[in-house]
Amino acid sequence: MIAVRMRAVSKRYPSSGVVANDAAELEVARGSIHAIVGENGAGKTTLMKLLAGLEAPDSGTIEIDGAPAAIESPANALKLGIGMVHQHFLMFDELSAAQNVFFGIEPLKGRWALNKLGVVDSATLEDRAKKLARAYGFTLDPAVPVGKLSISGRQQVEILRQLARDVRILILDEPTSALTEQETHVLFEKLSEIRRAGHTILLVTHKLNEIMRIADRVTVMRLGKTIGTYDVASITESDLSCLIMGTSSCEDADRGNTLRPKGEIVFRIEGLATRPRAHGGLKLNDISFDVRRGDILGICALGSNGLEQLEDALSAFLVPARGTCRVGTRQFDLARIRSYRALLLSGEIAYLPSDRMRRGTALSLSVRDNFIAPSRRAYFRRGLFRGSSAQGATAQAISDFDIVARPEQRADELSGGNLQKLSISRVFSLPQAKILILCEPTWGLDIRATESVRERIIAARDAGASILLLSSDIDEILALSDRISVLSRGRQVLLKEKSAEMNRATLGEFLLGTRSER
Amino acid sequence: MSSESSLRSSTRLSLAVGVSLALTCAVLALFSADFWGALGQFFIAPFSNRYFFGNFLADAVPLAISGLGVLIAFRSKNFNLGGEGQLYSGALVAGILALRLGQATDPLELWIAASVAGALTGALIAALSGALKAYRGVSELISSFLISAIVVNVVDFFITGPLQDPASNFQTTRQLAAQFLLPKILVPSKLDISACVALALVAGAAVAAARTRIGFELKICGENEEFARYCGISVVRYDVGAMAFSGALYGLAGALLVIGPQARVMRGFSSGIGWSAISVALLAQGSELGVVPAALFVAFLGAGSNQVMIGSGIPSEIISILQAVALFFITAQALPRVRRRRKA
Numbered sequence: 001m002i003a004v005r006m007r008a009v010s011k012r013y014p015s016s017g018v019v020a021n022d023a024a025e026l027e028v029a030r031g032s033i034h035a036i037v038g039e040n041g042a043g044k045t046t047l048m049k050l051l052a053g054l055e056a057p058d059s060g061t062i063e064i065d066g067a068p069a070a071i072e073s074p075a076n077a078l079k080l081g082i083g084m085v086h087q088h089f090l091m092f093d094e095l096s097a098a099q100n101v102f103f104g105i106e107p108l109k110g111r112w113a114l115n116k117l118g119v120v121d122s123a124t125l126e127d128r129a130k131k132l133a134r135a136y137g138f139t140l141d142p143a144v145p146v147g148k149l150s151i152s153g154r155q156q157v158e159i160l161r162q163l164a165r166d167v168r169i170l171i172l173d174e175p176t177s178a179l180t181e182q183e184t185h186v187l188f189e190k191l192s193e194i195r196r197a198g199h200t201i202l203l204v205t206h207k208l209n210e211i212m213r214i215a216d217r218v219t220v221m222r223l224g225k226t227i228g229t230y231d232v233a234s235i236t237e238s239d240l241s242c243l244i245m246g247t248s249s250c251e252d253a254d255r256g257n258t259l260r261p262k263g264e265i266v267f268r269i270e271g272l273a274t275r276p277r278a279h280g281g282l283k284l285n286d287i288s289f290d291v292r293r294g295d296i297l298g299i300c301a302l303g304s305n306g307l308e309q310l311e312d313a314l315s316a317f318l319v320p321a322r323g324t325c326r327v328g329t330r331q332f333d334l335a336r337i338r339s340y341r342a343l344l345l346s347g348e349i350a351y352l353p354s355d356r357m358r359r360g361t362a363l364s365l366s367v368r369d370n371f372i373a374p375s376r377r378a379y380f381r382r383g384l385f386r387g388s389s390a391q392g393a394t395a396q397a398i399s400d401f402d403i404v405a406r407p408e409q410r411a412d413e414l415s416g417g418n419l420q421k422l423s424i425s426r427v428f429s430l431p432q433a434k435i436l437i438l439c440e441p442t443w444g445l446d447i448r449a450t451e452s453v454r455e456r457i458i459a460a461r462d463a464g465a466s467i468l469l470l471s472s473d474i475d476e477i478l479a480l481s482d483r484i485s486v487l488s489r490g491r492q493v494l495l496k497e498k499s500a501e502m503n504r505a506t507l508g509e510f511l512l513g514t515r516s517e518r
Numbered sequence: 519m520s521s522e523s524s525l526r527s528s529t530r531l532s533l534a535v536g537v538s539l540a541l542t543c544a545v546l547a548l549f550s551a552d553f554w555g556a557l558g559q560f561f562i563a564p565f566s567n568r569y570f571f572g573n574f575l576a577d578a579v580p581l582a583i584s585g586l587g588v589l590i591a592f593r594s595k596n597f598n599l600g601g602e603g604q605l606y607s608g609a610l611v612a613g614i615l616a617l618r619l620g621q622a623t624d625p626l627e628l629w630i631a632a633s634v635a636g637a638l639t640g641a642l643i644a645a646l647s648g649a650l651k652a653y654r655g656v657s658e659l660i661s662s663f664l665i666s667a668i669v670v671n672v673v674d675f676f677i678t679g680p681l682q683d684p685a686s687n688f689q690t691t692r693q694l695a696a697q698f699l700l701p702k703i704l705v706p707s708k709l710d711i712s713a714c715v716a717l718a719l720v721a722g723a724a725v726a727a728a729r730t731r732i733g734f735e736l737k738i739c740g741e742n743e744e745f746a747r748y749c750g751i752s753v754v755r756y757d758v759g760a761m762a763f764s765g766a767l768y769g770l771a772g773a774l775l776v777i778g779p780q781a782r783v784m785r786g787f788s789s790g791i792g793w794s795a796i797s798v799a800l801l802a803q804g805s806e807l808g809v810v811p812a813a814l815f816v817a818f819l820g821a822g823s824n825q826v827m828i829g830s831g832i833p834s835e836i837i838s839i840l841q842a843v844a845l846f847f848i849t850a851q852a853l854p855r856v857r858r859r860r861k862a
Contacts, residue, residue, distance in 0.1 A: 317747065345750040359748050362741040373738055373749045380731040 002066060003030035003169055003200040004051065009060030011046055013413070018404075020046035022224035023060070028169075028217075030065070033191060033201045035211040035232075037244055038221035039446035040417025041404060044204045047221070048171045051202070052084040053077035064169070083167035085158045087174045087444075093147030098129035100146050101160045132164055137193045151303040152183040159190070163199075170194065171202045176210060177443070178303055178472055180511055181504040188214045206446055208237045222246050245448055263293025265326075266466040267349075267435045272323030272334060274309050284309050284320070285491045291435070291466040296457070298469040298481030298498075302511050306490040307470055308354075311439045314468070315351050316341045317359075327435070347375075350433035352423055354440040354470070356416075360423040363412035367405045368394040371426055397425035402449070416444045424453055428460070436460060439470040454480060474504050474511070488513035531803065531848070535815070538844035542822075545840050549832045556830040563825035564818060572707020574821040575814075576779055579709075580605070580771040580791050582716040582813035585798030586723055587767030589809060592799055593727070594740040594760040596648065597659045601768045601792025603666025603673075604643050608636035608769025610673045613776045613783035614681070616694055625698050633773045640769020641762040643669060648761030652754040658761060666792070677785050689785035700778045708779035715774065717810070719767070724806035736760060768792065794820075797845045819844050 006026040012019045021043045028034045036044045049055040051062065053071040062069050064080045071077045074084075091100045099106075107124040109117075129142035138156050146157055155175060162170055172191075176184045191201055191214060203215060211218050211232060218235070220227040220243045227243055268290035276283040284306050291297045301307040312318035316337055323334040327348065332340045343349065353359040361370055371394040372379045379390045394407040403421045405414050414422065424441060427433075438457065442450040457480055461467055471477050477484055484502065486494040493516040494507075509515040543557065550556035564574040584601055591598045598604075612632035619628050647665060650656040683692040700710040727733035739746045739756040746753050771791070776783055794816050801815065802808035823837040 315748070317744075341750075351748075353748060358742070359744045362738055362745045364741050365737065369734070369737075373734075373745070376731060376734060376749070380734075383730050385729045385731075385734065 001030040002027055003032075003064070004028040004202070005063040005066075006047070006051070007061045007063075009047065009050060009057045009062065011043075011050060011055060011057050018413075019224050021050070021057070024221065024224065025226045026219055027229065028200055028202060030200050031195060031198050032216040033195055033203060033214055035203045035205055035215035035218040036221060037205060037208070037211065037218060037240065039244060039448055040444070041223075041415045042221040042244075042446070043224040044221050045173055046224075048084060048173060048202060048204055051077070051169075052082055052171055054084070078165055078167070081166060081168035082171070083162035083165060083169070084171040085155070085162060085173065085175065087177065089154050089158050091146050091154065091157065091161075094145055096126075096143050097140055097146055097149070097153075097157045097160075098126045098142035100157050101129050101132065101142075101164050103161070105165065128164075129160070132160055136160075136163065136190060136197065138190060150183075151178045152180075152187065155179075155187070156190070159194075163194070167199070169200045169202065171204070173204045174206065174444075175203070176205070176207060180302060180474065180508045182508050182512065184210070206450075208240050211240070212237055220244055241447065244446075263295070263464065265290045266293050266328065267291045267468065268326040269314070269334075270324045270326070272310070272313060272320055274313060274318065274320045282306060282309070282490050284313065284487075287323070287487070287492050289485055289492075289495060291468050293466055294461055294464050296461050296467040296469055296480055296482045297485060298471065298477040298483070299485045299487065300471060300474060300477040300507065300511065301487035302472055305511075306487040307439075307472060309490070310487065311354060311437075311470055314437055315353065316344055347430060347432050349435045349437060350427045350430045351437045352427045352439055352441055354443065356420050356423050361411050361419055363410075365411060366407065367398075367403075367409050367411055367414070367422060368407040370411050370422060371397055371407075374426060375430060393429070397422075397429055401425040401428075402452070417446060417449060420445055421449060421453075424456075428456055434465055436465055436467045437470070438467060440472065441469070442476060443471075443473070474507050478502065478504070478507070486510040488516075491516075492518055494518065528803070531801070534847045534850070538819075538847040541843055541847075542819075542840055545836060546826065546830075546832070549836055550826070550830040552830060556826050556832070559825040559829040560822040563829070564821040568704050569707045570821070570825070572704030572709035574817055575704070575713060576707060576709040577820055578813040578817035579713050579716045580775055580788075581794055581798050581816055582809050583712075583719060583771040583774070584764075584768045584791065584795035585802065585813055586716075586720055586806065586809045587764035588795050588799035589802055589804065589806065590723060590727075590736070590767075591760045591764035592740075593804065594736050594756050596651070596757060596760045596764070598644055598647070598662050598761055598764045598768075599659055599796070600644060600647060600662030600666035600669075600765070601795050602789070603669030603792075604640035604765045604768035605772040605788050605792050606673045607643060607669050607772070608640040609772030609776045609780075609788060610676060610783050611639040611769075612636035612773030613691055613694075616698060616777055617692055620695075620698075628698055629700060629777055632777050633770055636773025636776075637766040637770040640772065641766035644765020644768070645758050645762035648758035651761075652757040658757075662761070673783075674785055677783055681783070683782075691783045693782045694777065696781075698777065699781055700774070710778045712774040712778050716813075720806055720809050727806055768795070771795075794845070797849055800849050816845070 004026060006024065008023045008025065009021050010023055011021040024043060024047055026047065038044050046055060050057050051071065053074045053076050056072065062071060069080055071080065102125055106120045107128065109119040109121045126142045133140045138160060140156055146154055175187060179187060195201060205211065215232050217229055218232055219229040222244065270288045272284055272287040274284040282304060287310065289297060299310065309318060313320045313334060319337045320334050325332045325334055325340060327343065332343055334340055368390055372390045379386050391407050398405055401421045401424065403418050403425065405418055411419065427436065441457065442453050445453060457467060469480055481498055483497050484494065485492060486507065488511060493513065494510045495518065542560065546556045546560060547553045564570050584605060588598055588601065612635050615635045616628055616632045619631060643665060644662060647658045647662040650661050651658040677691060678689045681691045683690055700712055703709045703711060703713065735751045736756055738749060738751060739753055743753050772788060775788065780787055798809060798812045798816050801812035819841055823841055826832055827834055827837045
């Protein structure tokens with residue numbers, strides 16, 4: 001039985017001229033886990049948005065359970081039993097898990113007239129949430145405010161919220177991008193459980209190993225078109241990778257991690273601690289590390305474990321309680337933000353923010369304006385703007401970094417991946433920066449772009465740069481770092497040279513705070 | 519702004535202008551004995567002779583200057599609602615200075631001194647709101663409005679108290695001697711060379727916004743404060759600076775009125791210009807050059823209504839309602855663009 005059939009579906013964004021879906025085809029069997037893969041901008045998310053009623057197709061037909069369907073709105077999709085869990089969760093932090101799950105469909109107290117008053121029956125609410133969670137094997141305390149939950153906990157709430165609305169076709173957009181190995185494992189168990197209940201799951205992802213692990217079938221998309229749909233059992237990971245990239249040679253570059261003699265210490269942080277006020281009471285506790293010349297220090301943490309605060313402190317967005325920063329022979333008191341800020345502005349340190357939408361881009365300005373903004377001084381001669389040189393530099397970056405954009409285009413017309421590439425191109429275009437603070441550099445990038453960014457990071461290291469890599473992606477930390485540090489609940493639980501014994505599982509233990517070596 | 523949405527918003531704006539003009543006609547039809555006569559007075563009289571036309575243009579001058587200031591502040595997402603007080607106090611300080619300097623200087627020096635003094639006064643008052651926002655997180659919208667309400671009363675006190683002209687029956691200061699007033703352009707109307715100042719300011723601001731680093735940084739501050747900080751731009755400086763600039767233009771507009779058409783500081787003479795300037799800025803749709811047609815349109819509404827009031831005996835209250843309705847329509851259409859948050 002076919003749960004979803006999309007035929008010759010096209011979607012074009014007229015403002016940017018981008019064809020997101022070009023006569024795309026999709027057939028999903030009921031009760032299966034169906035993965036959708038492709039590079040950034042291949043049209044995966046758009047196709048799913050069409051299915052979830054968030055966008056309307058220009059042409060093509062959609063059939064749900066064999067019947068033609070016009071899905072005009074998310075509410076409409078919900079009636080057909082289609083629900084989508086987004087990459088970024090939208091929920092009420094102060095409300096409990098149960099309240100979030102049943103938001104808008106709460107059981108009400110009393111009958112008849114009393115019922116119209118809309119008084120929520122809290123006892124029944126929690127009871128139902130518990131039952132629902134148990135039915136799919138979720139271990140979730142329904143009373144806890146979701147703001148206090150980890151990313152994986154919030155994700156479970158989001159999934160339950162869909163299930164509570166009788167969703168039979170569940171769409172998950174990049175569900176594992178912020179999860180640890182252990183959490184991913186747990187999620188996949190739940191997904192199997194949901195499949196067993198007869199539901200259909202559509203999984204948008206970049207990660208091929210996950211497809212091999214959990215999906216039944218996989219549809220590959222490239223440039224808005226569907227390349228094909230394959231049984232996972234009959235395809236290998238490397239075949240899949242070739243299909244996605246559209247090339248025949250797609251060997252993973254082997255970077256090795258030869259132990260080279262390290263240079264002198266270039267950047268050192270000592271005794272960094274923050275006040276407990278911000279970030280839900282979490283504070284950084286006595287963080288110390290150094291980065292040498294030609295060295296990559298990877299600092300890893302799960303969401304809300306201090307990585308965000310570390311980034312803010314290092315970029316002078318947050319004034320820490322104490323801590324010193326040493327650059328060469330100069331010393332800066334991080335608590336006295338002015339001198340440190342001057343150091344950041346001097347151009348010696350290049351900083352790639354993790355939040356590319358808020359901190360990394362002015363969305364309503366042009367790509368060119370966004371590109372030149374941090375180094376704008378170079379583009380004004382005697383106070384007047386040098387348009388052609390700004391245009392040229394931006395065009396150069398666009399071609400160097402394979403960004404799908406025009407310099408004069410508005411930044412908000414770019415896809416998330418292309419925005420990230422724009423931010424990255426900016427950081428790597430600062431010639432005098434010897435220290436690079438890179439936060440979640442490949443978050444949301446596809447395989448090819450991730451690969452090219454990682455190559456650049458390695459190349460910069462080999463050229464003598466000192467790189468501080470802040471990332472919640474364990475694979476990335478393992479792939480790039482010469483030394484690894486882990487934060488858990490604001491404490492530094494690990495700092496050592498990378499060795500063969502370090503893998504996803506061992507790092508996971510440190511990340512979850514069950515192990516400490518400091 | 520993509521071309522599609524900018525087209526849509528211009529369509530909406532033209533529609534608003536059209537509706538407000540249609541409404542004007544409807545009111546004229548209802549309240550005037552001679553509809554066609556009144557219509558002619560409204561639409562044609564401001565252009566009918568040098569005197570009316572010059573006065574109509576002169577009314578647009580302070581609107582253009584102060585509207586430009588509001589527009590620049592809008593660009594950095596600062597809303598200066600204190601224009602009434604800033605303009606009025608700028609006028610007062612310029613007036614005091616001009617009366618004091620009196621015969622001792624030559625006119626050019628006096629004009630410059632009075633303009634600078636007026637601009638500084640407005641700038642100081644507005645900068646206070648900017649600083650309160652930057653350092654204390656006080657909404658500039660509220661603080662500028664409330665400060666202005668106080669300032670207006672203080673200025674009233676000076677005009678009617680220590681500075682009252684004993685020889686006059688009006689609540690006003692003494693009058694400036696004729697040789698110290700700005701040279702007129704379209705005699706016998708009240709239009710003077712401040713019109714050139716307004717055009718120069720608009721052109722200068724347009725160039726500065728498009729071509730200078732300050733313009734670029736201001737734009738970034740207005741679009742995304744966090745990004746501005748990431749780029750190493752001092753957001754505080756631009757909060758205070760943008761407010762001060764807009765206050766300075768209000769103050770300058772006030773000063774130019776005093777050394778121009780007014781020739782004195784009369785109680786309440788500038789009432790309403792501060793608010794109209796906001797309409798001008800909204801009408802201009804974020805474009806410096808758009809300030810000129812916007813100011814002309816708002817001045818035209820005023821001039822046309824005045825003609826009707828004089829010519830066809832429609833009560834002044836009706837005229838005020840007419841103007842208010844027109845500005846309401848336009849503001850309602852233009853405001854969403856300034857404050858809109860894009861849908862995700």
